[in-house]
Amino acid sequence: MTEMNFFDGMNRPGNAADLNETEKKHIPVIGAPGSVKSGEPFEVDVTVGSIMHVMEPAHHIQWVDLYADEKYLARIEFTPGFTKAKATVTLVLPTPGNVTLRAVERCNIHGLWENTQNITVG
Numbered sequence: 001m002t003e004m005n006f007f008d009g010m011n012r013p014g015n016a017a018d019l020n021e022t023e024k025k026h027i028p029v030i031g032a033p034g035s036v037k038s039g040e041p042f043e044v045d046v047t048v049g050s051i052m053h054v055m056e057p058a059h060h061i062q063w064v065d066l067y068a069d070e071k072y073l074a075r076i077e078f079t080p081g082f083t084k085a086k087a088t089v090t091l092v093l094p095t096p097g098n099v100t101l102r103a104v105e106r107c108n109i110h111g112l113w114e115n116t117q118n119i120t121v122g
């Protein structure tokens with residue numbers, strides 16, 4: 001078995017239907033409505049991950065970035081020992097259409113992980 005280099009780029013699950021424990025602890029969980037109205041604020045919850053990741057000085061989630069398609073929206077930075085890797089952000093999507101909301105997180109030991117959710121903006 002070859003050793004995995006977590007800092008070689010975006011980490012993705014080997015089998016999305018059968019996540020291992022490392023994947024469950026790192027893939028962001030996005031809680032967002034499936035459809036929203038253009039120009040109206042709505043809340044998005046992001047949690048890392050489906051098994052909450054540890055937040056210790058030696059091993060923690062450093063930040064989560066949010067994008068709508070290619071548009072950068074927000075960064076939430078975390079201080080280990082004082083925060084959990086969970087945040088709620090209020091978004092406003094101004095243009096009707098289909099948008100892919102993307103959350104990217106960085107673990108100081110296990111690198112970058114992402115997840116997406118599609119939102120219809122009416």
Ligand SMILES: [Fe+2]
Pocket residue numbers: 026053059060107108109110
């Ligand atoms: Fe980690």
